[in-house]
Amino acid sequence: MNAGGLAEARAHVLVVEDEQTIARNVVEYLELHGHRVDVAYDGAAALALLARQTVDVVVLDIGLPRLDGQEVLRQLRGRLRLAVPVLMLTARDALASKAACFEAGADDYLVKPFSLAELALRVKALHRRASQAVTGDALVVGPLRLDRRTREVHVGERPVHLPPRALQLLERLMRDPGRVVPRAELEAALWPDDPPDGDALRGQIHLLRRALAQAGYDGVETRHGIGWRLHTGADEGAP
Structure with missing residues (x-):
């Protein structure tokens, strides 16, 4: 072989x-x-x-x-x-x-x-x-949809405009909906060859949250000291 x-x-x-x-x-x-x-x-x-x-x-x-x-x-x-x-x-x-x-x-x-x-x-x-x-054409989590071919993001029918790294961040979270993704995994996805100094990841989380909120989505959850996750809609009331 x-x-x-x-x-x-x-x-x-x-x-x-x-x-x-x-x-x-x-x-x-x-x-x-x-x-x-x-x-x-x-x-x-x-x-x-x-x-x-x-x-x-x-x-x-x-x-x-x-x-x-x-x-x-x-x-x-x-x-x-x-x-x-x-x-x-x-x-x-x-x-x-x-x-x-x-x-x-x-x-x-x-x-x-x-x-x-x-x-x-x-x-x-x-x-x-x-x-x-x-790697199909789309990732879908609740009302969120990311077209992997065109790189377009929508909340329902409303478009969401994201800078490149915030878009990478969203895609990484959407690949594991409902799971808390640790900081180290997110940083490796966004900066695979050049780990950032300071709190660059938190800045990208802020940009992502603000853009999604403008389209009516508030499903990015922080688990302090662990990481972040996307609500799936099926995990309401989960600990």
Whole structure:
């Protein structure tokens, strides 16, 4: 397999696996093929990591300590409201076990023992599919619509005019609606090669809020000391 081809589709992958030998082999193989990989050894640690940062694909073992993989998947789709693709790893090959995972929101399933090459192919396919969905013509969150082709923003029928960085900021928030996106992630999205000094991000938040408010939208929420999020309309009353 051409390593360069895989590198073109590199993803940020979270591997959740309590067997350290398996976890190490998976991490090393995926990193060898150009992916950035984090690892969690139990379900609670995985959810904590997913609550504070964005990943592109989750490779999730079912038999985990503290919280098993199916419970992690339920909370990922429910409480955290994340649409990240999930590849389940398990020694259980019964149809009922597979059905339970898919019903809980899994995107793919791989039975142990598995080929690392096959796992990498499945990760690549999940990431490509999700990327194509994200890079469609429009992102929509409640009354907000961002046309990714024309770069036009509307609140309902009202146009919103944004400077380039405020537009980048809005797009990053719209890719993770309902989730609190940490300051570090937003700064990396806006200034990938030149981290800003001072409080440049807060200035962009102010510009974005002011422009959206003029069009009648007030859904950018600050979580002090953590980050910012967009209300989805489905999370009213959420803590």
